Amino acid sequence: MKPAPFDYVVPATIEEALEHLDRGAGDATILAGGQTLMPLLALRMSTPGIIIDINRIPELQGLSRGEGATRMAPMTRQNVALASSDLATALPMLTRALSHVGHFQTRNRGTVGGSISLGEPAAELPATAVALGAEIEAHSLNGSRRIPAEEFYIGPYATVLEPDELVTAIHFPDWAKGSITVFHEVARRPGDFALVGLVGAITLDQGRIARVGLAWFGMGPTPIKSAQAEAALMGQDPASIDWKELAAMAVSETDPFEDHSASADYRRSVGRSIFARTLPGALNQGAKA
Amino acid sequence: MSDHAIALTVNGRQFTEQVEARLTLGDFLREKLGYTGVHMACEHGVCGACTVVVDGLAVRSCLMFAVQADGAEITTVEGVAAPDGTLNPVQQAMRECHALQCGFCTPGVVMTLTSLTEGGNKPDEKTLLQAMSGHLCRCTGYQGIRKAIKQLAAGETA
Numbered sequence: 001m002k003p004a005p006f007d008y009v010v011p012a013t014i015e016e017a018l019e020h021l022d023r024g025a026g027d028a029t030i031l032a033g034g035q036t037l038m039p040l041l042a043l044r045m046s047t048p049g050i051i052i053d054i055n056r057i058p059e060l061q062g063l064s065r066g067e068g069a070t071r072m073a074p075m076t077r078q079n080v081a082l083a084s085s086d087l088a089t090a091l092p093m094l095t096r097a098l099s100h101v102g103h104f105q106t107r108n109r110g111t112v113g114g115s116i117s118l119g120e121p122a123a124e125l126p127a128t129a130v131a132l133g134a135e136i137e138a139h140s141l142n143g144s145r146r147i148p149a150e151e152f153y154i155g156p157y158a159t160v161l162e163p164d165e166l167v168t169a170i171h172f173p174d175w176a177k178g179s180i181t182v183f184h185e186v187a188r189r190p191g192d193f194a195l196v197g198l199v200g201a202i203t204l205d206q207g208r209i210a211r212v213g214l215a216w217f218g219m220g221p222t223p224i225k226s227a228q229a230e231a232a233l234m235g236q237d238p239a240s241i242d243w244k245e246l247a248a249m250a251v252s253e254t255d256p257f258e259d260h261s262a263s264a265d266y267r268r269s270v271g272r273s274i275f276a277r278t279l280p281g282a283l284n285q286g287a288k289a
Numbered sequence: 290m291s292d293h294a295i296a297l298t299v300n301g302r303q304f305t306e307q308v309e310a311r312l313t314l315g316d317f318l319r320e321k322l323g324y325t326g327v328h329m330a331c332e333h334g335v336c337g338a339c340t341v342v343v344d345g346l347a348v349r350s351c352l353m354f355a356v357q358a359d360g361a362e363i364t365t366v367e368g369v370a371a372p373d374g375t376l377n378p379v380q381q382a383m384r385e386c387h388a389l390q391c392g393f394c395t396p397g398v399v400m401t402l403t404s405l406t407e408g409g410n411k412p413d414e415k416t417l418l419q420a421m422s423g424h425l426c427r428c429t430g431y432q433g434i435r436k437a438i439k440q441l442a443a444g445e446t447a
Contacts, residue, residue: 001332005290008310008356038313038352039333051310055357079346103423105337105401108346109353190422 003041010053017054017166018141024050026163031055032075032114035106036123060113060168065090072170074113078102081112091172093181093201097128100183103191117167119153119222122193124185126153127223129170131182131200131215137169144168153222175211179203180286182214184278186270188261194218195262196270198278200226202233204286209233219271220255228253229275238283247275295359299324300368308355315339315350317358318365326366326396337424340397341365347404347420366396369403379403379441386436390428398424398434406441414442 011017021028029048031037032055040046054060060075063084070090072081081087082098101124102110115125116136129136129149136147138161149170152159161167182200187193200214212233214226229250233241256267296305299322306321313332318324318341330338332351339350342364369377376384379402389395401420405412417438426434 002313002316003311005309005311007291008293008354010356034352034354034357035334035349039335041311042313042333042351053354053357103337104420105340105347105349105423106334106352109348190419 001042003038004044004047006048007050008053009050010056012056014057014059014139014166014168017052017057018139018164020050020052021166022141022164024052024163028052028163030117030166032117033077033106033109033111034114035102035110036114036118036120054166063087068174070094070172070174072112072172074111074117074167074170076112078107078110078112078115079104082107090174091132093132093175093179093183093199094128094172096181096183097124097199100124100185100187100191100194100197106191113167113170116149116170117159117161119155119157119159120193121153121156121220121222122195122197122218124194124197124199124217127197127215127217128199129172130223130225131213132175133173133213135171135173136167137171138165139168140164140166146171149223150225155221175201176203178286179211180282182278182282184274185217186274196256196267196274198271198274202279202283202286204238204283207237209236209238214250216250216254216271218256219251219267220257224254226250226253238280238287241280243276243280244272246279247272250275293356293359295356297358297360298362300364306355310354310356312355313351314341314343314353314355314358314363317355318350318363321355324365324367328393328396330393331425335425336394337397337401338394340400340424342400342404345404347401364400364403366399369399377403379406379437382437382440383434386433386440388430388433388437390426390430390433394424394426394428398426402438402441411444412442414439417442 009020027049031051031053060073063072063076078101088095134149180202185194185197197217203211212230216224251268251271256264258264291310315327315329318327328338330336334349334352341350343361
């Protein structure tokens with residue numbers, strides 16, 4: 001349970017971090033909050049030659065509200081984001097998801113960008129980024145690009161990020177005031193990774209669904225956007241929806257796996273239940289508020 | 290593999306040490322500095338036994354490298370009682386409520402609760418209980434811990 005030897009560098013600027021990444025040529029790993037990476041190192045599932053610690057780069061900290069979006073610097077600690085009243089007002093769905101990330105002690109160090117960049121398929125934040133339509137901004141020495149979260153994940157702990165790229169911001173688009181939070185997670189104890197989770201947001205306009213974003217976590221090799229269910233919900237009056245039918249459709253879009261905690265069928269069954277329960281529940285509450 | 294010089298404060302004492310990059314903060318505190326109250330158990334962030342306070346925040350010392358603590362101020366369970374041995378309110382409540390059995394998870398629990406209740410902070414019982422989800426007690430001695438938390442939240446200890 002001890003990490004294999006590695007070289008450690010601690011850059012002071014983004015530029016310096018990018019130079020290390022470029023020189024590391026695939027043998028370098030970024031250390032953000034370390035709350036997922038450190039266990040992988042301890043179990044020697046990850047054995048990088050170089051660790052680039054980005055904890056001392058001030059530009060990578062903090063969140064700010066901008067035109068139509070919230071910009072989250074990747075090293076914003078999960079507990080800092082969770083305590084932000086600006087964020088709770090602008091994106092209550094994200095605040096809700098953050099409250100389920102790990103434990104109080106791991107959120108003190110764990111970062112928003114670290115979780116989103118790693119892409120653990122059962123983690124809350126990658127799915128939340130997909131559901132809310134976030135964009136992930138990455139820099140390399142050759143320039144920068146913005147990647148829609150929906151296109152970012154390609155497998156467990158695998159993303160489209162190139163080895164020389166560093167995530168420098170996550171941009172969460174605004175959702176209209178009064179938009180409804182969809183969130184339900186089934187885990188073996190509070191703070192564990194989800195067995196099954198569903199996250200999203202719904203905006204109503206004159207009683208009809210005008211905007212919706214939904215994503216599953218723990219239901220496949222990546223977070224999974226529920227695109228068919230979203231399309232089926234658009235323009236609908238919530239009162240006229242057959243939730244059981246829609247839940248079956250939403251679960252059919254997933255690709256759950258079997259592990260020591262649960263079979264794929266169990267995950268599908270739980271997925272159908274929480275979908276059919278959580279969405280109408282959230283909409284009812286939203287209508288009352 | 291790289292070695293690094295670090296300077297940090299632990300329980301009010303200053304240290305300057307040379308550490309290998311892969312040494313975790315927990316192993317450093319135990320093996321190099323002798324703070325054996327830091328209990329290493331699962332060593333991959335699940336159990337919470339190794340929790341210490343770094344710059345005011347409760348963190349798992351197995352999920353942080355010693356080299357990352359350069360310049361930090363750290364408190365371990367050895368540093369929470371008064372110099373004359375008077376227990377801090379968390380320790381006192383845990384003592385009164387029999388909130389420990391074998392004692393292995395205890396230092397971590399004390400550090401989380403101390404970090405949340407220090408400096409006049411008065412979190413409610415629910416907040417304290419939620420923070421306990423980050424600790425495992427293999428004796429399953431949770432009822433005593435819950436009782437101590439109830440007492441702490443009600444402010445019944447001196």
